[in-house]
Ligand SMILES: Nc1ncnc2c1ncn2[C@@H]1O[C@H](COP(=O)(O)OP(=O)(O)O)[C@@H](O)[C@H]1O
């Protein structure tokens with residue numbers, strides 16, 4: 001039996017998709033990659049995490065397994081890679097396995113890859129162990145996590161694991177208790193603004209303070225989202241309140257609520273156009289879209305529609321698996337439009 005392993009870790013493909021969505025031409029690098037910090041000292045915010053990890057770098061032999069928990073775009077993956085680099089130096093890549101679980105369909109594949117990786121027992125000077133970085137591990141089913149726990153035990157002599165998760169509570173207790181837990185928080189406004197300023201200067205992009213503040217407002221301490229929005233706004237010219245508003249929509253939340261209203265009113269085509277605009281022009285991620293849709297649904301007249309709730313859960317699940325967002329979200333809106341029509345029809349009937 002293969003136990004499914006899910007992950008929403010961004011693949012190469014989705015990075016490219018994001019680039020084209022943002023109108024960034026393909027030889028122009030995504031800023032999130034171009035400006036990803038390479039050393040712990042280059043990381044913004046997360047002071048507590050960084051200082052605990054700097055202590056580990058000094059005595060790597062004592063490093064336990066690590067669990068990085070916190071919201072998206074706060075530096076979990078970045079910091080894991082910085083740590084590997086600082087512990088192992090130049091050849092860190094040879095000793096670090098970054099598991100992109102979205103390509104690893106089953107826990108058996110994960111086990112196989114880790115086993116092969118851990119069995120290169122060539123121990124070099126200054127390389128205390130190998131590191132397996134398992135991103136977004138809270139998206140794994142609990143059966144897969146049980147299997148993972150055994151893999152961690154079997155390979156613990158040669159290998160340290162760094163797991164990342166949005167919520168540590170989604171990680172089974174036996175794994176949590178084997179890891180040192182590091183909590184990541186959303187980045188503070190001053191840090192995000194300062195980081196964006198640096199990038200504007202390096203890229204020769206003009207900006208004003210209101211523009212950068214607006215980016216922070218719209219992205220709430222998610223640095224990946226902030227950088228993507230900055231890059232999208234820069235394709236329109238200077239970074240100002242106007243250009244950011246254009247790409248961000250005043251508030252992603254309210255825009256998504258409007259899209260849902262349109263769908264429920266039966267205006268599927270218009271709802272779909274707006275959805276595509278939000279994703280492709282504003283650079284909203286499909287995960288944010290479905291998250292906001294869920295919030296809007298809770299506040300709408302359809303909050304107790306079982307069908308609507310199921311449709312939301314299904315779209316969320318498929319997006320996590322890496323399905324094409326345009327197709328999945330279009331199907332989602334079509335379902336909502338159908339629910340809206342049926343509810344209108346039954347209201348008319350009652351009136352008669
Ligand atoms: N604390 C941070 N300091 C500097 N840049 C950051 C930080 N957090 C995120 N970033 C930027 O956002 C991008 C995504 O960060 P990442 O580490 O992949 O986030 P996570 O794994 O928490 O979702 C990075 O490439 C980097 O450019």
Ligand SMILES: [Mg+2]
Nearest residue numbers: 076077135164
């Ligand atoms: Mg990550």
